[in-house]
Structure formats: C-alpha cells, structure tokens
Amino acid sequence: MKAILFNQSHDDDSIVVSPTSRQSANTETVTLKSGPMMRFSFEPQIVENQKEPKNAVCGTLVYEKKGKSEDLYPSEKREEHASKLDVKTGDYLKLSLSTSETRALFNALSKLYRLSGAMDGIPSWDTSYVEVNNASMALLNLLKKDASAARMLQEDTNFELVKELLKLLTQGKSREELSRVLSNLEVDNLHQLSASLSLELFERAISDIEENFSNTSEEFWQTKILSKYPWIIEQLFSTPYVLFGSKMYLGGKSIENHGGNEADFIFRNEATSNVAIIEIKKPDTHLLGRPYRGQSYSLSSDLSGAVNQVLSYKHSLATELRNLQANSTEQFEAFNPQCIVILGCTKEFHDEYGRPDKIKVGTFENFRSNVNGVTIITYDELLTKIKRLVSLLKATKQETDLPDIEHESDFGDCPF
DSSP: OOEEOOTOOOOOTOOOESSSSSEEEEEEEEEEEEESEEEEEEEEEEESSOTTTOEEEEEEEEEOOOOOOSSSSSSGOOOOOGGGGOTTTTOOOOOOOHHHHHHHHHHHHHHHHHHHHHHHHHOOEEEEEEEEEEHHHHHHHHHOOOHHHHHTTSSHHHHHHHHHHHHHHTTTTHHHHHHHHHHOOOOOHHHHHHHHHHHHHHHHHHHHHHHHTTTOOHHHHHIIITTTTHHHHHTSSSSSSEEEEEEEEEOOOOSSSSSSEEEEOOOOOEETTTEEEEEETTEEEEOOOETTTEEEEOOHHHHHHHHHHHHHHHHHHHTTHHHHHHHHOOOOOOEEEEEEEEOOOOOOOOOOOOEEEEEEHHHHHHHHHOTTTEEEHHHHHHHHHHHHHHHHHHHHHHHHHSSSOOOOOTTTTOOO
C-alpha cells in the first residue's frame, strides 16, 4: 500500500497534512473516544527524522472535559493544561486506554507510518493524501507513463466503462462474473471500448516501428516488435493464422549434433493447424545489389539468402515432420507450408528526390512475384498495412459515435 497525492482532495479516507516547518507537519486529530462532556484524542505529527527515518511519527494524547453549559473544550480555548512536565518527583501521571481506544490509536498510527514512508518529504502547503492499493497504483503509474492510455480514457464513454470495470475488480469479481457483467453491457458501448483499445494498440505499434526504423538489431525486431505485436504478421495471411512460437527448431541437426534449423516465427492456422514459416531480417537490409546490364539489378545476398534460408527450413520441416510432431505437445500439420520473409524497405528504390526508380522497383517486383511459395514483404509495407487498419478503425469508430437522429420530413409520405 502506498500514499498518492491528490491536491484539494476531501475524501473521507484522505489525510490532510499541514506543514509547520520544513521538517514537521500536523495531521488531523484522531478521536479515540468522545462523549457529551469528555473527549479523548490523539494529536499526531509527522516529522523528518534524519537520524532515525523510520521514527517519523510523534504526537500528543489529550484527555479533557468540559462543563454542561460550555460549548468548547479546554484545548479549543487554549487554556493551560497539565503535561508530563508537571509531574514532580514522587508523583505519576497515568492514562489508561480501553480496547477500542487502543485499536483506534493503533489503526491511526499504522496509517500515519505508511503515509510517512510514502511521502517525498514534508509538503510546502496543506496537502491531502489518499491511500490506494497496488492495483490502483499500477493503473496510475500506467496512465502517468503511457500518454496513449490516458488519452483513450479522455473519452467519456470509455472512462465510464473503465470506472465500472475497476469497481467490479475491487469487489473481487471472478473472471466468469466479469464476463457475465460484460455480456450485459450495451453492444454500442462494447464496440466503442473495443475500437478505442484496438486503435491505441495499433497506434502504439506504429509509433514503436517508426521510432526504431534505424535499429540495426535483428534480435530487437524479433523480440521487441514482432513478438510484442504478433498480429502484425497475422495481417499477411488470408486465413486465420496465429502465433505458434518463436525460435522453433525445425530439424536439420547432424549426427554430431551440429547445425539445425531454427525459424524466427511459426504461425499456425486456427482452423486446419497447418503451419507457416516466417523469417525476418532488419529494416536496413539491402534488397538489391549492383546494376546489371543497364536495365536491371542483381539481388542482394541478404535477400536471396533469406529466401533460400526459409525454403531450407521448409524442406527440413517436411523431412523430419513425423519426429517433430511426435515430440510436440501441440498439434500441427505441414501441408506445403507458406513461407514469409520480412526485410528491408522500399525507400531503397527511391532517388535523392524521393522518386521511385522504375528499374529498381521492377527488379524487386519481378523477383518476388515469381518466387514460388515465398511471400516477400518490406517493413514499410507492413507499416502501411497497419496505418490502413487504423484509418478503417477510425472511420468505423466515428460512425458508431454519431448520435441516433430521427430524420423528420416535411413532405409527408413523399417517396423521395
């Protein structure tokens, strides 16, 4: 549990801290017991204890009485009072606490110690603190660090839905109970939230890709981008493929246990269990080589190598399919698996003015359209596909956001 600052908060569970100096602050008086003419209270103070930081709470126990005709207690009238200093040698001062008073004092001190441990020093002005649980803290940190998530909640419909879901979660609802509650929500509200979540996810992927186009680590693109957003690759299939695994062994080891083929990604058709093999390189991987006889270009070794590599994986999978299936806990098939290579960027084909070179484009397109069984796609083409999905989602979302308007005609039953 931690304390989170909410300026000008007046929640019943909040603690108001009023600074008295740079090293100390008063908090609200805790009433241990009260009656018509008596009051027993604790006046706490939080201090910045440099020598013993854990000992950050002190205070005063106040037991006082007033007459029947008096409106104020002695402490409220600032009258003189007895204290430990008034106890002389041979005398003693004794204050007994009942079980309820002891519990009230314990609860108050526990809360104050948690607060003092979470505070970042004594505040400069009166400040209210509210205690939140770990789940709420995680949500607040997410909104603080993730502008896109915070932006999504700015929409009233999304915010109200999320508030209701948080209420259910704090009540300890099970997944099944939450599913039942969600099933009773208005379809339009669910579509609104779903569209907003999808938009944020797609836009986050777009941002990650664009910000890291210059990253030259193949491992980064595999683990930080395409493993994080596997649905990007799913968009390349016309049938329902989902991620089956990454860095998967496809056979090929020698009797000396050397070599072996390891695919970057394997995707599996949800309906037929047939797999597809994906090989990735980097966005800065060259696609073409040198000019060839004026009207064409040679292919880069990276492009031809990647195509041959994925075809080698396909051959290895077919050769050792039965052994691999026998040792797999998941069912899969390999009926002429589709192969996909992701690498490079079409900007390589542009001249210094940003115009595409027809010979370069032609060389690349002629090659990839005539490669049997292998789909070749560049990173900027992937990015364009995602951006088109975002545009489609935004258009759909705008349609669902439109209010229902009953069009009334001044022309009665006129058919036009």
